[in-house]
Amino acid sequence: MDIEEEDSWDSREDEDESLLNQSETLTNKQRGNEITVRPVSFDGLAIHQLAAQGKLSQLEARLNKDSSLLNKQDECGLTPLMWAATFGERAVVDFLLQKGADPRMIGRNRESALTLASSGGYVDIIESLLRHGVDVNTYDWNGGTPLLYAVRGNHIKCVEALLANGADLTTESESGYSAMALAVALGHKRIQKVLEAHILRLYKPAQR
Known part of the structure; x- marks a missing residue:
């Protein structure tokens, strides 16, 4: 690189961090929520x-x-x-x-x-x-999983592929955010719909 x-990459990271700091819904880089x-x-x-x-x-x-x-x-x-x-x-x-x-x-x-x-x-x-x-649920030094990073980047197709292969929706990063919580905090509404649809599919068999 x-x-x-x-x-350019650093600039995008700075923009992400600025957004998160303004909303106060996510922890900042110093507290470990770093992609x-x-x-x-x-x-x-x-x-x-x-x-x-x-x-x-x-x-x-x-x-x-x-x-x-x-x-x-x-x-x-x-x-x-x-x-x-x-x-x-x-x-x-x-x-x-x-x-x-x-x-x-x-x-x-x-x-x-x-x-x-x-x-x-x-x-x-x-x-x-x-x-x-x-391992679809592998994690890095701050608890970030492939699913969490796909959600963070608003990569819908990646989220769908990971979920289809057993990605765990309940896993949280060290900063305390699950995939759904992160999608909500970042305002990724299409990702939220994908996650919600997946949750419904998981619960349907149990309701029969």
């Missing part, structure tokens, strides 16, 4: 950069020369798969999974490929990862 992209962030630097590891930029042919060539790079973690504990998931590189994600990349690995702050894809709104990558048996 270059400086301009990082500044999983995209990796900041390539750390000089070409394999991670290639994955992030979607350079599939070059990535394949590197792995053919040294297969040990497949699950190599950078200084933040992020793997090539995590970098590809972060930047929405579906072809790279599928290629790495086919090569045997471990989708269950976690970063230093408990980042996962699924959490990063959910934060970015990449439903196709979410579905690929779920087909490879990742």
Whole structure:
């Protein structure tokens, strides 16, 4: 990620935090309600950069020369798969999974490929990862789950995919917000409807 992209990301984060501070309905960044962030630097590891930029042919060539790079973690504990998931590189994600990349690995702050894809709104990558048996309810350092990050980003298709694969609606982040509470606080009304419909489907069998 270059400086301009990082500044843009920080700007969006600042806008989110400003909104939350004004409403006083959510805790602020200092109290732990911080979204999983995209990796900041390539750390000089070409394999991670290639994955992030979607350079599939070059990535394949590197792995053919040294297969040990497949699950190599950078200084933040992020793997090539995590970098590809972060930047929405579906072809790279599928290629790495086919090569045997471990989708269950976690970063230093408990980042996962699924959490990063959910934060970015990449439903196709979410579905690929779920087909490879990742934990839909994995959590990061502040209790954020893929569902919570999808709700935070107002990524409706991602929320639907996660719910369809067993995402837990009752899980709360360390700041005390469940998926529904977060959707309400942020004013994501379409997300609220998706969550409400899912809850109704869950309760219908019990009412018969």
